[in-house]
Structure formats: C-alpha cells, structure tokens
Amino acid sequence: GENVEQHPSTLSVQEGDSAVIKCTYxxxxxxxxxxxxxxxxxxxxxxxxxxxxxGEKKDQRIAVTLNKTAKHFSLxxxxxxPEDSAVYFCAARYPYDYKLSFGAGTTxxxxx
Amino acid sequence: DSGVTxxxxxxxxxxxxxxxxxxxxxxxxxSVYWYQQSLDQxxxxxxxxxxxxxxxxxxxxxxxSAQQFPDLHSELNLSSLxxxxxxxxxxxxxxxxxxxxxxxxxxxxxLTVT
Numbered sequence: 586g587e588n589v590e591q592h593p594s595t596l597s598v599q600e601g602d603s604a605v606i607k608c609t610y611x612x613x614x615x616x617x618x619x620x621x622x623x624x625x626x627x628x629x630x631x632x633x634x635x636x637x638x639x640g641e642k643k644d645q646r647i648a649v650t651l652n653k654t655a656k657h658f659s660l661x662x663x664x665x666x667p668e669d670s671a672v673y674f675c676a677a678r679y680p681y682d683y684k685l686s687f688g689a690g691t692t693x694x695x696x697x
Numbered sequence: 698d699s700g701v702t703x704x705x706x707x708x709x710x711x712x713x714x715x716x717x718x719x720x721x722x723x724x725x726x727x728s729v730y731w732y733q734q735s736l737d738q739x740x741x742x743x744x745x746x747x748x749x750x751x752x753x754x755x756x757x758x759x760x761x762s763a764q765q766f767p768d769l770h771s772e773l774n775l776s777s778l779x780x781x782x783x784x785x786x787x788x789x790x791x792x793x794x795x796x797x798x799x800x801x802x803x804x805x806x807x808l809t810v811t
Contacts, residue, residue, distance in 0.1 A: 619799065628787060629740070630699070630802070631800070631802075674739070674740060683745045684742035684755050685730075685740075687740040687741075689739045690739055690740075
C-alpha cells in the first residue's frame, strides 16, 4: 500500500502571492499523483494531475512538480485569488492497487 | 458538475439502523469507488467496483457492503450504524480500472447517526 504525507496542514497567503503545498509518498512504484480541491461541504474536484513519466505540469496558475528520486510532489498556485481558498488534497496511486491514497489535506486561506 | 450523481444528499438516522447510499457514475464509466470523509480522518478509500465486480477493498468495516449493478450504478449499504459512522460518503467514477485514470467525485451523501 501507499502512505502519503502532506504539509502544511494550514496555509494563509496574501492575495496575489504564491502558495506551495508539498506531499511525500512512501512507495517508489506509485505512478499517478492527482490534486483535488474541496470547498466547504462540496465534492473534491480534480484540478491537476501528473504521471510518473513527467517532471512538471502546468495549467494556467496551477503547476505540479514531481521528484521521483525524493518521492515527493508539490502543488504551486501563483497569483492567488480569494476563490482559491479551499482544502487541497494530494493523492498517490500504487500501480498494483486501484485506490487513491490521500494526504490529510491543506486548508488554504487567501487574504484579500 | 462531474456527471456523478449520489442520493440522498442528506441522511439522518439512529444508531443500530441500516441505510443504503446510491451512486450513478458518469456516462461510460465502468469503475466506481466509495470513500468516507470524516472530520478527523480525511478521505478514506472503502471499496472499488469495475463493471460489476469488486476490484479492491480498503478499510471497509464488515458492517458495510457494496455492489455494482448491471446498469453500473452502485449502492453502499451501512448496517448496525454507530455514532462514529457519521461522515460524508463520496463515490467517484473513472472510465476503466487502469492504473493512471482520473477519478471524478460525486456531490456526496452526508450521513448523520444520532
């Protein structure tokens, strides 16, 4: 199985600044790493994902980087806006398993 | 809207009771996953079905069971309910059970056990 650790648990940033969330995983065989955003009382929404054959992926203000050697991956949000305030979850998928193992979540607050 | 639907939205029941949660995957998706989200435990994988067959089990209690029907909708049955079962239950679907497939979550069912 897979164990995912996520840091920090809370993050407060000024509007316009960048936010970075880091996750580490335990099994080097894991090969798929999605990030989900969850607003209060709503469903987790897939915002970006990265596969193990790629080191970085970007989608507008959101980017994810993967370091397979160190077994960690990070979410970067640039030019943060109030609507970026939410809980963000990282996850990892072990290839011989079908489940996603989630980190504990990071509560991001963007201050206006 | 992810295309995954779940009913009911809210459910309030008493300890010892049994409930059934229902999930319809996105059109064309064959895999359904069930997750439990408690305040203190984040998102926990419960079970996965692919095209009617159980594929993977997580930390699912023996009091819980699930199935996927020929029309691909799935039901999660929770019995002998305890206060600690109060949580948000999400289902997610994906097109196939390949290892690198995106999962899309439904809106969830909030279960309150009193």
